[in-house]
Amino acid sequence: MAFTTLSTEDRGAVRIICVDRPDKLNALNRQTLAELHIAFDQAAGDDAVRVVVLRGAGNRAFVAAPTSVNWQASARCRRATSRASASA
DSSP states (O other), X not given: OOOSSEXXXXXXXXXXXXXXXXXXXXXXOHHHHHHHHHHXXXXXXXXXXXXXXXXXXXXXXXXXXXXXXHHHHHHHHHXXXXXXXXXX
8 A cells, every 4th residue: 555644664574664744743643643553454464574663754753742633533533443343
């Protein structure tokens, strides 16, 4: 899958996932969080990947905290997913 806010690279058994939004200090938003879930799921499903390294692009910040709006939306999504899984 092509990501818009991440880049990935494999170096042998190491998968490097890079949050690639240096102009925004790699701030986590809904798109980035969704892509991180997908990237980690893909790594977990790949038997050739033994280690995952998460990094941020640029030299100013690893990642900036998500805005409160994005964080609250993400928390609501996690709660809804947990409830749906529990009732299945």
